[in-house]
Amino acid sequence: EPEVTQTPSHQVTQMGQEVILRCVPISNHLYFYWYRQILGQKVEFLVSFYNNEISEKSEIFDDQFSVERPDGSNFTLKIRSTKLEDSAMYFCASSDPGQGAIEETQYFGPGTRLLVL
Amino acid sequence: RKEVEQDPGPFNVPEGATVAFNCTYSNSASQSFFWYRQDCRKEPKLLMSVYSSGNEDGRFTAQLNRASQYISLLIRDSKLSDSATYLCVVPTGTASKLTFGTGTRLQVTL
Numbered sequence: 513e514p515e516v517t518q519t520p521s522h523q524v525t526q527m528g529q530e531v532i533l534r535c536v537p538i539s540n541h542l543y544f545y546w547y548r549q550i551l552g553q554k555v556e557f558l559v560s561f562y563n564n565e566i567s568e569k570s571e572i573f574d575d576q577f578s579v580e581r582p583d584g585s586n587f588t589l590k591i592r593s594t595k596l597e598d599s600a601m602y603f604c605a606s607s608d609p610g611q612g613a614i615e616e617t618q619y620f621g622p623g624t625r626l627l628v629l
Numbered sequence: 630r631k632e633v634e635q636d637p638g639p640f641n642v643p644e645g646a647t648v649a650f651n652c653t654y655s656n657s658a659s660q661s662f663f664w665y666r667q668d669c670r671k672e673p674k675l676l677m678s679v680y681s682s683g684n685e686d687g688r689f690t691a692q693l694n695r696a697s698q699y700i701s702l703l704i705r706d707s708k709l710s711d712s713a714t715y716l717c718v719v720p721t722g723t724a725s726k727l728t729f730g731t732g733t734r735l736q737v738t739l
Contacts, residue, residue, distance in 0.1 A: 543725065555673060555716070555729040568722050603672055607725065616725055617663070620672040 514538045516621035518604050524627045525594055533589045533624045535604030544587045545605040545618060546579065548572070555603065561587065594628045601625050630655040630698075635717050635730035642737055646707045650733045652700045652717030663718040664691055664702050667732065673716055677702070707737045 517536045525531050537544050546558040560567040561579055578590045587606075591598055601623045607616035634653045642648050654662070661680045665673035677684055679700060683692040690703040704711055717730040 545727075547727070554731045555667075555727075557722075557726045557728065560722075560726055568726050570726075601670070605727075617675055617678060618725070618727060619675070622672050625670075 516604055516606055516619055518602075518621040518624050520624055521622065522625045522627075524629065527596055527628055528593050531591050531594055531626065533591075533602050533604075533626070535587045535589070535621055536585050537587055537604065537606030538608070538619060539585070541606035541608045541619075543567075543607045543616060543618075544579075544581070545607075546589045547603045547605060547620075548600040549603065549623075550600045558589070558602075591626075594626075596628050599626055599628045632656065632721065632728045633717055633719050633730040635733050637731055637733060639734040639736055642707050642735070644707055644709060644737055644739060646737075647703065647705045648707055648735060649704075650702045650715055650717075650735075652702075652730055654698050654700070654717075654719045656719060656721050656728075657695075657698060659719050659721065661720060662691075662693060662700050663720075663727075664689075664700075665716040665718050665729075667714045667716055669714075673718075673729075676715070704735075707735075709737050709739070711735060712737045 519534045544561045549555045559569040559573045576592045603623045604621040605618040607618045664676040666676045667673045677691045679691045679693045688705045692701045714732040714734045716732045721728045
């Protein structure tokens with residue numbers, strides 16, 4: 513069964529450093545998303561991406577964050593200058609507009625656990 | 630009303646029991662709804678989608694009441710492997726952004 517993959521599974525970084533989280537969405541999917549989950553809290557939407565541009569972003573997704581689809585398979589989230597409060601699990605998700613449902617089901621990757629020290 | 634609201638639990642039930650979780654949502658324009666399951670420190674995994682009044686899949690039944698803006702998930706004949714957090718999820722925004730509830734934790738015991 514096709515699945516979303518993410519690398520690395522864990523990343524530890526120093527405050528102020530840049531990090532890039534990588535995702536390979538399901539191959540025929542066209543919508544891509546990033547979510548984050550701070551330990552003990554709910555999953556929060558960060559950004560959605562379609563047709564090589566951001567479709568929607570949350571208040572969390574400020575100028576320190578950026579997303580890119582550098583090639584036909586990868587989807588990346590970059591945090592330019594990490595803060596302590598960026599420590600969280602970051603989930604990538606993708607969906608397929610061809611499912612015929614009113615709203616597409618999103619499939620999540622296993623996540624990258626980011627720890628900012 | 631919060632965008633998506635769930636009772637956090639935990640619900641502690643014996644194996645074989647029937648358990649129901651409730652969820653309310655605020656966006657009356659939402660057309661579809663999802664229940665995801667999340668195991669500790671893992672990703673959310675889709676359990677069920679609900680587009681009309683309800684959906685049944687084996688031991689799991691999801692029901693939707695649009696007038697009351699309320700979704701429920703019923704699990705019959707609970708198994709130890711059902712122990713997890715159940716997330717009520719509602720698409721909102723213009724690009725299928727998902728809004729998650731805080732989740733309801735279920736612990737099934739012997």
